[in-house]
Amino acid sequence: MKLKLAFGMAALAAAFVMAMPAARADALSDIKAAGKIRVATAMGVPLFAYVDAQLQPAGSDVETAKMIADSLGVKLELVQITNAARVPTIQAHKADILVANLAITPERKKAVDFTIPYATLDIIVAGPKDVAIKDYKDLTGKRIGVTRATVNDMMVSENAKDAEIVRFEDDATLITAVASGQVDLVSTQTAVLAAMNEKKGGDPLDVKFVQKSLDLGIALPQNEPKLKEWLNNWITEKFKSGELPAMFKKFHKRDLPADLLSRKD
Amino acid sequence: MMYTFDFSSLWAYWPEFLAGALTTLEMTFAATVLGLCIGVAGAIARGSRHAWLRVVAGGYVELVRNTPFLIQIFFLFFGLASVGVRMPVLAAAVLAMVINVGAYTTEIVRAGIEAVHPGQIEAAESLGLSVPQVYWYVILRPALERVYPALTSQFVLMMLSSSITSQISAEELTAVANNIQSITFRSLETYIVVALLYLVLTVLLKSGFWLLGQGLFPRRRRLGTPL
Numbered sequence: 001m002k003l004k005l006a007f008g009m010a011a012l013a014a015a016f017v018m019a020m021p022a023a024r025a026d027a028l029s030d031i032k033a034a035g036k037i038r039v040a041t042a043m044g045v046p047l048f049a050y051v052d053a054q055l056q057p058a059g060s061d062v063e064t065a066k067m068i069a070d071s072l073g074v075k076l077e078l079v080q081i082t083n084a085a086r087v088p089t090i091q092a093h094k095a096d097i098l099v100a101n102l103a104i105t106p107e108r109k110k111a112v113d114f115t116i117p118y119a120t121l122d123i124i125v126a127g128p129k130d131v132a133i134k135d136y137k138d139l140t141g142k143r144i145g146v147t148r149a150t151v152n153d154m155m156v157s158e159n160a161k162d163a164e165i166v167r168f169e170d171d172a173t174l175i176t177a178v179a180s181g182q183v184d185l186v187s188t189q190t191a192v193l194a195a196m197n198e199k200k201g202g203d204p205l206d207v208k209f210v211q212k213s214l215d216l217g218i219a220l221p222q223n224e225p226k227l228k229e230w231l232n233n234w235i236t237e238k239f240k241s242g243e244l245p246a247m248f249k250k251f252h253k254r255d256l257p258a259d260l261l262s263r264k265d
Numbered sequence: 266m267m268y269t270f271d272f273s274s275l276w277a278y279w280p281e282f283l284a285g286a287l288t289t290l291e292m293t294f295a296a297t298v299l300g301l302c303i304g305v306a307g308a309i310a311r312g313s314r315h316a317w318l319r320v321v322a323g324g325y326v327e328l329v330r331n332t333p334f335l336i337q338i339f340f341l342f343f344g345l346a347s348v349g350v351r352m353p354v355l356a357a358a359v360l361a362m363v364i365n366v367g368a369y370t371t372e373i374v375r376a377g378i379e380a381v382h383p384g385q386i387e388a389a390e391s392l393g394l395s396v397p398q399v400y401w402y403v404i405l406r407p408a409l410e411r412v413y414p415a416l417t418s419q420f421v422l423m424m425l426s427s428s429i430t431s432q433i434s435a436e437e438l439t440a441v442a443n444n445i446q447s448i449t450f451r452s453l454e455t456y457i458v459v460a461l462l463y464l465v466l467t468v469l470l471k472s473g474f475w476l477l478g479q480g481l482f483p484r485r486r487r488l489g490t491p492l
Contacts, residue, residue, distance in 0.1 A: 084443055084446070084447055087447075087450055087452075088446070088450075088452040091450070091452065092452075107448075107450070108450070110450070111450040145434075148440075148443055148444065148447060149443065149444075149446075149447030153444075153447070154448070166354070166434045167434050167436075167440065167443075167444065168432075168433075168434050169431070169432050169443075173432065173433075176343050177343065177434075179347070180342075180343045180344075180346035180347040181346050181347070181349075181351060182342065182343065182346050182351065182354075
C-alpha cells in the first residue's frame, strides 16, 4: 500500500515536471522553430479587437498580430482572452506575445516586459449630458462602471475613493451595462465609448474629462532580450514606413502621434 | 522553471477578501432560505390535483434546469434592464440564485414527497387529520428528512456557483479575487487563497446545515437511523 502510494507520488511529480516547458534557447528562436507565433488579444474591445460581421476577428490589434506573423514568416495563432487575463496569460506562457491594447505601467513592468509603444489611447470619464462632472471629486457618491483590471479601474479606484465603482469582466459587458441602462457613468477609452453610443441609440454619453493619454506596448515574458529587440525594431520599421500608422487610422479614424517612438512611458 | 511564491503581498488585502467572503455568505443565505420555500411550493405544485399548477411548476423546473446559470443572470440583469426593469446588482444576483436553486430544490423535495408511502397519507386522512396537518406531519417532514443530504449539497453547490455573479459586477469573493489579482499580479497566490476561502465557507456551511439538521430532525438525532 505504502509502496503504491510512493509510486503514485513519483508519477504525479514526473507529470508535473513533464508539464513544464522544456529548457529553451530563447523565445524568438522557439517561435521560428515552431513555425507559428501565439499572439494573445483581448477580444470584445471596439476598434482594437472585435468580431466583425463575418464573425472573424478584426481590429487594429488583430491586424498588428497578422503583420507581425507575416514579417516573421510564421503562422499566426490568435489566443483570444479577456482583459483581466492579459498579464497572467503572458506570465503563464499561454501565449508568446500579447497585443491587447495593454498600457505600459510601472506596476505591469514588474510582471511582464514591454516593447516601445505601438499605439495609444485616451482614457476618459463619460456620462449623460446633464450630469456635471469635471474631476474625480465630482464622482463622490456616484455609480461609475469600469472594466476590471484596466488602467481605468486603477485610476478611478485610486482617485475617486468615495465613488461606487462597478466592475465588469470585459469591455463588451461594460457596453451592455451602458446600453441596457444599468450604469450611466463610465470610465473607459474613446473607442469603447464610440461603440457604447452606437449601441445605446439615443442620448449619447459625453466625454467629461480625459483621465490620461496612454502608451500601449506589446507585452512579452521577462528576460527575452532577442524577442524584445526584434519587436522594437519591427515597430520602428513599420512606423517609419507608414504601414502601422495607416493600418491604425483605418480602424480608429485618427492618426498615431508623431512622437510615438520617442515616448518614454 | 522557477516560481517564487509571494503570499506576503496579499496580506494587505485581507479586509477585501473578508468582505467578499461575507457577501458570498449573505447571498447564499438569502438564496437558501428563499430557494427552499420555492422548492417546497414547487414540489407540492408538481404533485397537485390541478393540471395547470403541475404544468406551471413543471415548465419552471425544465426552463431553469435546462439553461445555463450565466444566461439566466445576464437575462435578469441586462435583458430586463433593456425593457426598463432595473434591479441593483445584488438583488439581481440573489434573485437569479433563488430562481436557479428553487428549480433544483423542487425536484429534490419532489423525490422526497414521492417516497412517502400512499398508505401513510390514507391512514392520516382516515384518522381525521386536516389537509395542512397531513402535509406538514405526514408528507413534508419525513420527505425533507429523507432528502436533507441532497438538499444541503445543492445549496453548497449554489454557493460555489455564486462566483459566476462576478460577471455582472457583484462584489463577491471571486470578483474581489479578480480585483486583487489585477493589482498585485500574484494570480497563482490569489487563486490559492480564494480556493482555500471557498473551502472554509463550504465547511462552515456544511457544519451549519448539520447543526440545523440535528434540531430539525429529532427522530434521526435520537435513533440515528435513516427513514
